[in-house]
Amino acid sequence: MxxxxxxxxxxxxxxxxxxxxxxxxxxxxxxxxxxxxxxxxxxxxxxxxxxxxxxxxxxxxxxxxxxxxxxxxxxxxxxxxxxxxxxxxxxxxxxxxxxxxxxxxxxxxxxxxxxxxxxxxxxxxxxxxxxxxxxxxxxxxxxxxxxxxxxVSARATGCQPPVAAISTVFLDEGARQKVLTHIAPEYTLVDIPRCAAEQYPRLVLGINDISVFNRTLPWDHAAGVLFLNEAGGMAARPDGSAYRVDEYDRRDLIGASSPQLWDSFAALTAALG
Missing domain, CATH: 3.30.540.10 (Fructose-1,6-Bisphosphatase, subunit A, domain 1)
Incomplete structure (x- = not known):
């Protein structure tokens, strides 16, 4: 098909x-x-x-x-x-x-x-x-x-710093400290809605600029990734590779309301190692 x-x-x-x-x-x-x-x-x-x-x-x-x-x-x-x-x-x-x-x-x-x-x-x-x-x-x-x-076309919030929906609840202590020390000063952190059916529209509708996902199971992300990318935003693995539903054992995914915002966030997280 x-x-x-x-x-x-x-x-x-x-x-x-x-x-x-x-x-x-x-x-x-x-x-x-x-x-x-x-x-x-x-x-x-x-x-x-x-x-x-x-x-x-x-x-x-x-x-x-x-x-x-x-x-x-x-x-x-x-x-x-x-x-x-x-x-x-x-x-x-x-x-x-x-x-x-x-x-x-x-x-x-x-x-x-x-x-x-x-x-x-x-x-x-x-x-x-x-x-x-x-x-x-x-x-x-x-x-x-x-x-x-x-x-619809994805639009950024226009906020400075940009708005990032990142949950620290499920991170280990080392990862949590990296977020709070290195990412929080560059972004306005907001809580996640714990609902991908809400998170992806937020990136298109100018509510959030960035969302970070650790678990990337296909039923949570297949529809949203395509929706965001087709709207002109960007969702991809941290290395820039495309999300595929048959790679269901992989973790980590970044969504952004524009490719430019995605690039900036991915570069920052890559520098943290």
Missing amino acids: TRSSLTPSLHDAVEAIMREASGAAILPHYQRLAASEIDAKAPDDVVTIADKEAELLLTDRLAALLPEAAVVGEEAVYADPSVMERLKDRLCWIVDPLDGTNNFAAGKPPFGILVALADKGETIGGWILDCLTGRFCKTDLGGGAWIDGAR
Whole structure:
């Protein structure tokens, strides 16, 4: 499949499926979760009944939409890690049924749905839905970036120093001190929303200039990286190499609202070693 295969009707169908999942499987549980409907997958990482119900719906609908494409869902991979192998050699949907689950489980925004379409490791389409506001972002390779039907271009905040969303919570002490000593004086540090479905739009909409990601799992980043790059921003590995969904064991990713801001931040972090 090529970019030209991502027709307006396909975009519309994906949007309809995502809105159905939000309305039928996610929002009915918002601020209504029982303790028995929240499970811990790892320390500080939970899954809810909404994640599971939304992934089942999304998987069923997307598989019917493109029968030739595999589906790689976050919860399916948690149950069977070998599902990740589907990313390497075929057309596949990549599904995060509820991004920002910790926020959702706490009864607060932001949270959303992320869907991407990749072919042999390269993302060719991406869709991001904010479940509460209804904001819908879409993109395809070479086709630009769109929010609620209007084409968008990434814009910087215009702030000096630039605004960088960096969490120090999950860093070891050495890395935390590097951020506080060397990066904080050059940037205004703000907390991350713990929701990639919110972080990537912030880089396009002039809210943040930089975002740094340590874990780069495909369901969190495939759609957002393509959306940001197609909007004229830049998301790439710290060495400048492109993000690929089949390189899921790699860590670290920098997103910026412009290539110039990306270059400046990457040069600073490279100098820190």
